[in-house]
Amino acid sequence: MKPSKGIYLFVLPALILYGIFVLYPAFYGLYISFTNWDGLSAGYDHVGLRNYRNLLTNDTIFAKSVANNLKFMLFVVIVQTALSLLFALFLVRNTKGNIALRTLYFLPTILASVSVAFIWAAMYDSNFGVIKAILGLFGVRNGPGWLADPDIAIYSVAFAQVWAHTGQLMIIFIAGLQAIPADLFEVAAIEGASKFQTFRFVTWPLIAPAAAIVIAYTTLQSFKAFELVFAMTRGGPNYATEIIATFIYRLAFQSYKFGYASAASMVFLVFVAVITVIQFKLLRTDRAGE
């Protein structure tokens, strides 16, 4: 039975809104990326591909921000996925204690990113922070400069991201684990499989779809961590925590270079799309090989 043409009327309002608030700004941003508009003035010049050329061949800060973003992404994806799976494995049974712990681990998810940033900036503070106080109990007087040391600052910020979202992803893994038929574990036990073998050959293949969702979601989330980075470090010290989003923000709203920032946004879009495609291909390959 062919759907009536009138059915399109039902999706039209959403499509119009999508066109106005997503497509139009995206295409306008593409147009502006070929200009030197400062975001304020009525006039500007068209500069062709100059913005893209400068960005990709001449901009050391952009290069640093890409490198930092990759470090941030890899840390968050690996640590967050591993931790959320570990918590899920320990809390999969629906006991009262487990449910209480799941709630506790989920709580940071409902905090705004800026709140998370302020909490962790205070905890990391080298003078009055609680981490310094705890280290002091163990005799450590001058601990690491969590946000001051350029070599570790990006990982300190990434850890705050992990803390904020592990609980949320743990729930996805728990749903995946609880969907595994119990008799598969019984069979594995009868066959004499060890706990590791059970995980390797029973659990992991069957939660692979959940893992794919977690990894993809975490990757995209790590590229959107603007508020956390900006509120904690504003990209410092010495660009050590500058990510692509904060780089674009500074260009557009502090340096008055909307055209150049738009070009960076377009490159960012392509960058995220490429990573997402690679990721989906890898995850599909993994599942095909089961």
Added chain:
Amino acid sequence: MMLLLLALALVLSACGGGSGSKSSQNAAQSGGTSSSGQTSSGGGGGPDETVELSFMHWRTEDKEVFDQLIADFEARNPNIKVTQTIFPSSDYTSIAQQKLLDGSTGDVFTVFPGSQFEALLRAGLMEDLTGKPVVDRFVPNLITKGAKDGRQYALPYHLVYNMPLINVDIFEKLNLQRPRTWSQYLDVLETLKQNGYIPMAFPGADIGQGQLMNPMLMNENTDEEMFPKLMTGETKLTDEWFVSSLRKWQQLSQYFQPNSLGTGYEAAVTLFVTEQAAMLGTGSFHAALVLSQAPDMRLDMLPPITVEDESQIVYEGVHNTTFMLAINTKSKKKEAAEKFLEFLAEKETAEYYANNTGQLGVVQGLEYTSKSLQFETDFTKLNTRFLPRSTIPDKQIEDAITNAISAVISGMAPEEAAAEAQKIVDQVRNQ
């Protein structure tokens, strides 16, 4: 359907572009439509018409004082209602420009000197105040940063000294004299350190570099154009004046608290008010905050003197005139906005504001009764330089300079840090 929407978006983006020409920029540079002596049009409000005015600024800590002043203004002008719109200073630059564009926010607004002033002027968002009586109420040589090509667009309301605060009692206890050379300055810091103090609490996570870089440079290069000339290549950050400054930063950073690059200004102030630190590497704008927590502390300011011989001293401090008041050219209530500006410029108003906020003023003839405005040294009698940082022509270059300082504090060689910063200057010149 998707193709239709795509086509619609493409058409809209093509139509939505600006004029693409520079001609409208020339008009924008004239800074609005009013000229000297003309009365601004519209928005004064007739006797029965209530005008709602938006006053946009960044000082959340002054809200209550402004509330009181606004109440006084509204009592005198019953048909004008003033609402404050406040954004924190760290975000003001990015937010203000968008709010000003449609004229609904910021009929009267504040602007930072330097790159924000230049950007808003280019966009034609500040009314020309040249020749208006309100301008004569300000100290003439302190309003130059709100002017361009002989026209006055903004009037600074704050006079700030960007030099480290010191705890006078600690200095007197240790019998420390005001140093007149760099070696003497380091000796003072060493003495403080030997006596168990953090010599200087430095907020390296936020404002420290941007504040202290000014007195650190004031005698290294006395050319007022040293930063603007970066854009033409006449000066470089690899020149000796800047590298020398970075070397001194390297020496100075040994006297900061550990992990200073991770310390925000709140923690630095806490170190100072609890007398763990003898100096605070910010400026006079924190005096009121310090005294609110340590009311008995005696304060003075001590800029780093970076010359090796006292005879080489040109400047003995750094000042800034900021919180510049301007009228939005897109405002539909310019008459009311001017009345509010004139009210703020009255001596009694400016005195009340200064004494209740701890901010020195630029209006003529002010008398200060607040302790936070009375330092041991009278810097108005000394030769102080206008904030060099405000002359940096591009925000990316400013970030490169402050990040070079951060790099040196975290252990990078000054020459390498200077070279990396100069690379960014070269990139900006090629943009």
